[in-house]
Amino acid sequence: MQVLISCVLILGFASPCLCGRWINVAKTNNNIFNVIAYGARGDGISDDTQAFLRAWNHTCGAEGTSTLVIPPKKLYFVNNLEFRGACKATSILIQIQYVNGLTIDGTRRGRINGHGSTWWQCKSCPRPRILSFYACNDLSVRNVRITNSPGAHGTINGCNRAKISNLDVQSPSHSPNTDGFDISSSKNILIEDSTIRTGDDCIAINGGSSYISVSRPTRFDSSTRVRVACGPGHGISIGSLGKGNSYETVEEVNVPNCSFTNTTNGARIKTFPGGSGYAKKITFEQIQLTNVKNTIIIDQHYGGKVATESYAGDLAINLDCMSCFNVVLDQVYIFSSQEKKEFHSFCKNFHGTIGSTIPRVYCK
Helix, strand or coil: CEEEECCEEEEEECCCCCCCCCCCCCCCCCEEEEHHHHCCCCEEEEECHHHHHHHHHHHHHCCCCEEEEECCCCEEEEECCCCCCCCCCCCCEEEEECCCCCEEECCCCCCEECCCHHHHCCCCCCCCCCEEEECCEEEEEECCEEECCCCCCEEEECCEEEEEECCEEECCCCCCCCCCEEEECCEEEEEECEEEECCCCCEEECCCEEEEEECCCCCCCCCCCCCEEECCECCEEEEEECHHHCEEEEEEEEEEEEEEECECEEEEEEECCCCEEEEEEEEEEEEEEECCCEEEEEECCCCCCCCCHHHCCCEEEEEEEEEEEEEEECCEECCCCCCCCCCEEEEEEEEEEECCEECCCCCC
16 A cells, blocks of 8 residues: 655654753754655655665664654655664654554554653653654554553544554553543544553543544443453543633543453543533443442542542542533442442532432432
């Protein structure tokens, strides 16, 4: 298959952060490998495949920090490309912008290792993400394994029609701010058949996003197959929304057939006080929870005073609303993994329908 690519693509290989110093791989290193220097024409007619491969081989083989640059405002004509490792660089950061119809297909034999442990110790460092997509439409990413990212393992921003499948993300539970995938300002996104183990949200769905599916029902029996497994981590979150009194919206989110194991949270919606906008038409269903500390949370006081602190550690369902409307809670059954320990619920300013639940939910 032959492909036309019009894009900005930077593949950066970076060393860990020294606390208080941000390493910009696109500007500060001398190992810069530009595909134009290796013979790429970018005229939409000439075959640039070999130029891309030659540039990649030198980028991958360089020690220390190195960057592969594909200049913008050109149209590159390439056949199928396979960028092979192993590389001498200590970590890999991939940023892809303005690419339509892109497919990234891994082998699942290799793994992108961010070597993020040094970054995790530095709370003041802006941490890079391993895999970032911006303004990419009709995107497909499958069979990719990512581990130990300095920050988020993957981000999708400003994209339309993307499918992420057979993804394996793995970082330890103590790794801070290592979201599995962050989605923002995007629509028609599907993540399925994946395992995500992190120190933060397995998936975070942020402002400007709509028609997002995390897993999808199986054809015959949606209750028998887990399509996305989360844990350890902080669960699957809508938000946080409204930080700094901003206006943000999220709608049409469907999360079926997911499991949460050894996570801090399960299904969570979080908004900051003072913000505006809405989160609507959001469905969590056929969810399996095992050893989850906070199973179901709607928190409209995120970042502020915790109204439910007297129940800390024992809350199975926490609906801490300022104004939640048209919410349905039904067929939710949560039991303590510790014998004779009781779970509680908290519900305030909730307007909706509460059906069959364990523990029972009584709203103020």
